[in-house]
Amino acid sequence: MTTQNLKLNNVALFLDAEAYSNVEYRESPTQLIPLGKISLPSSQPRKYFDPPTQQKLTESIRQHGILQPLIVRPIAQGYELVVGERRYRSATELALFEVPALVKSLSDQEALSLALIENLQREDLNAFEETQSILQLLALTLEKEEEEVKSLFYRMNNEAKGLANQNVLVSEEMKSVIEVFKAIGTMTWESFVSSRLPLLKLPSDLLNELKRGQIAYTKAMAIAKISDEEKRKEILAMAIAQDWSHRQITEKVKEWQASITKTPKTNITPNQRVSQLANKLKTQNWRERPELWKQLEKKLATLEKWLDENLEP
Structure with missing residues (x-):
């Protein structure tokens, strides 16, 4: 079995809530760990915490305590948080001395993968966070940078539409992408490309x-x-x-x-129109759209030929 398949099996396991819960509790009984010994990781999937929602959790913990343990992993200086940053923040605000936690020995990749999948299971996950988490999870699974994953999606989309040779659609990478979306279960890769990737380009x-x-x-x-x-x-x-x-x-x-x-448009000069078109072409990220660039190259070649034939040097 390949390393990538093993990673996907881990993804499938983590996405199975019952199996995930059983494994965690069976392998690592809950411990009370001093809050001061837990540090935040350098990379966390979640970037924004809604203040009113966070405050409600803090009040709940003040009254009832932490009902669901955090997940941490041992490091040289103590422990690193893997899952449960909202609970950690509330515990810090309340100045709790210790918190319940499950201790698991995880590699950097396993810890990030678990954090990403836990993030994807949240009911209050917004579309932007979900998009980022899926990209990060795929980057981890495929061992690629996020920009490379986005480029892969665009190539897959072009091939599915018949705009390019179908090389990616039958590749191992494509199979891995499909498996991850099946495990996530909320959308297909096609809907992700059409409705979620555009979010990253919003003003x-x-x-x-x-x-x-x-x-x-x-x-x-x-x-x-x-x-x-x-x-x-x-x-x-x-x-x-x-x-x-x-x-x-x-x-x-x-x-x-x-x-x-x-509104009547003001007349623009030929030079202004040429400048506008040039600027529009410059602002595009052609690396993400290689097949579209190939089509544009052909049109540019035709334009260059016309210019050579009709304009003075």
Whole structure:
């Protein structure tokens, strides 16, 4: 069995909540560990903690204690947290001396994998966090950088649409990707490419609210169609404050698009148009879209030939 298959078996095990729970408790009984001996890892899947939600957990722990133990692994200086950062933060705020924990001997990769999968099982996981966790999990499984994983997705998508030779679709990497999405069980790789990867390219104002869980990703994608930054921020603020439905947001976007269409466009010079097209091409990440770049190269070659034939040197 290959190393990659072993990793996928571990993923499948961790995603099986019952098996995961049984293994943890059987191999490592709960211990009371001094909070001061537990340190946070350098890489954590979760980046944002909603203050009101965190405060509710703190109050619950104040009244009832920590009901679900943390998972830690032994390190030279004591222990490193693997799962349970929200509980850890609340315990720190309450100045608890010790906390219940399961101690497991895990490698760096195993610890990160377990943290990622635990993160994916959370009910309050927002779309941005889920997207990042899936990318990190696949990067770990495939032993690639996240940018390489994104490029793999784009190649797979192009091949599935018949825009490229079907080499990736029958590869071991493709099989691994499919297995991971089967284990996760919430979406396919195709839906991930179409609805989740675009989230990473959202404007910063939308992305920040998405990270904070203030707006659904489908609503954020709809608002992103407004290119005017000031208008977009205005619609975003109103959508959050008034809890607009997706339909209401779509109507507002259509109203803005209609107003833009009615506004007479100022004439631009040929040089300005050429400059605009050049800038648009420069802003694209062609490494992520190799098949599209090949198509563009052909069109550029045709354009260059036309320029050579018709313009003065």
